[in-house]
Amino acid sequence: MIEVKQVSKNFGPVKAVDNVSFSVAAGETLILLGTSGCGKTTTLRMLNKLEEPSAGIITFNNQPISEIPPEQLRRRMGYVLQHTGLFPHYTVAENMAIVPRLLKWESRRIQDRAIELLHKLHLSEEYLTLYPDQLSGGQQQRVGLARALMADPPVLLLDEPFGALDPITRVHIRQEFLHLDELKRKTVIMVTHDITEAFELGDRICLMQQGRIEQMGLPKELLFQPKSDFVRSFLKEQQLPLELKNVTLAEIGIAGIQNVPASGSVWDALALLLPPPNSSDFTPPTNEKTTNKNPPAANAPEINQLLKALQNFRKS
Numbered sequence: 001m002i003e004v005k006q007v008s009k010n011f012g013p014v015k016a017v018d019n020v021s022f023s024v025a026a027g028e029t030l031i032l033l034g035t036s037g038c039g040k041t042t043t044l045r046m047l048n049k050l051e052e053p054s055a056g057i058i059t060f061n062n063q064p065i066s067e068i069p070p071e072q073l074r075r076r077m078g079y080v081l082q083h084t085g086l087f088p089h090y091t092v093a094e095n096m097a098i099v100p101r102l103l104k105w106e107s108r109r110i111q112d113r114a115i116e117l118l119h120k121l122h123l124s125e126e127y128l129t130l131y132p133d134q135l136s137g138g139q140q141q142r143v144g145l146a147r148a149l150m151a152d153p154p155v156l157l158l159d160e161p162f163g164a165l166d167p168i169t170r171v172h173i174r175q176e177f178l179h180l181d182e183l184k185r186k187t188v189i190m191v192t193h194d195i196t197e198a199f200e201l202g203d204r205i206c207l208m209q210q211g212r213i214e215q216m217g218l219p220k221e222l223l224f225q226p227k228s229d230f231v232r233s234f235l236k237e238q239q240l241p242l243e244l245k246n247v248t249l250a251e252i253g254i255a256g257i258q259n260v261p262a263s264g265s266v267w268d269a270l271a272l273l274l275p276p277p278n279s280s281d282f283t284p285p286t287n288e289k290t291t292n293k294n295p296p297a298a299n300a301p302e303i304n305q306l307l308k309a310l311q312n313f314r315k316s
């Protein structure tokens with residue numbers, strides 16, 4: 001659906017994006033991941049012509065975007081800016097009506113669609129008359145997303161959509177986002193520097209550094225077949241929890257544990273098997289030579305089996 005071919009962008013002497021190529025299939029969620037300044041936002045902005053590439057070609061449904069007028073292109077690509085980008089002097093309703101008005105929708109249709117989306121994002125229609133600074137960060141974020149979805153564009157570009165939120169709200173809104181039916185049919189390209197977020201939401205991840213792509217692939221490919229030391233060290237801190245969450249029991253040869261099916265993650269199984277924190281039943285699996293005052297957890301053999309199977313999977 002979208003193809004980026006050998007695209008570069010220079011700002012004076014700064015090579016913001018350096019010979020980048022990738023494609024995004026219809027219905028896919030692609031994450032542009034990397035540290036601050038690696039060129040993620042510039043890449044995203046070039047996709048809807050907010051920036052012109054210095055070199056290379058971008059096509060949308062096989063047509064070079066240089067041939068598509070910006071307004072026409074942007075109608076097909078909803079865009080959620082960093083820090084929501086809501087207009088402060090417009091109410092929620094006015095913010096949400098911007099694109100539908102350009103499309104000459106009738107007022108009634110605009111209002112019905114706005115209310116429908118607010119409900120889907122767990123906001124009541126009373127928010128329509130409020131101004132952005134009367135909303136919490138999480139509510140603003142939801143309105144930003146709702147505004148981008150108003151005209152039901154097939155593509156959604158998201159620049160750090162959860163960036164301004166505290167960690168708890170961030171996890172909560174991310175879950176809502178994951179389950180939103182409106183998004184399931186869309187092609188989504190999202191910028192983030194949050195590794196957990198990237199692995200939770202992305203079908204594929206494009207890890208960038210200094211304007212270049214270090215590795216692009218399935219989350220599991222980055223985890224288990226890192227292409228460079230940079231990829232390895234970028235993921236290092238999160239490696240274990242990401243492995244536990246991304247590997248299924250079936251993949252490590254386990255048919256299911258208690259009520260976690262084979263398609264469930266190793267993480268889900270461990271969460272079930274490990275006794276709750278502070279439980280007197282908890283003794284971590286250890287080698288036999290270590291003496292423990294407490295008896296081993298009732299599930300210790302199953303926990304050991306899981307960890308051994310994961311270890312074998314890593315080696316395979």
Ligand SMILES: Nc1ncnc2c1ncn2[C@@H]1O[C@H](COP(=O)(O)OP(=O)(O)OP(=O)(O)O)[C@@H](O)[C@H]1O
Nearest residue numbers: 011014016034035036037038039040041042043193
């Ligand atoms: N309009 C501009 N003028 C000059 N330099 C720019 C401009 N936009 C971006 N840059 C530079 O290009 C490089 C890439 O910036 P970009 O915003 O794409 O990175 P990023 O990975 O999205 O970073 P962040 O996560 O901090 O937003 C940076 O060095 C930045 O300073």
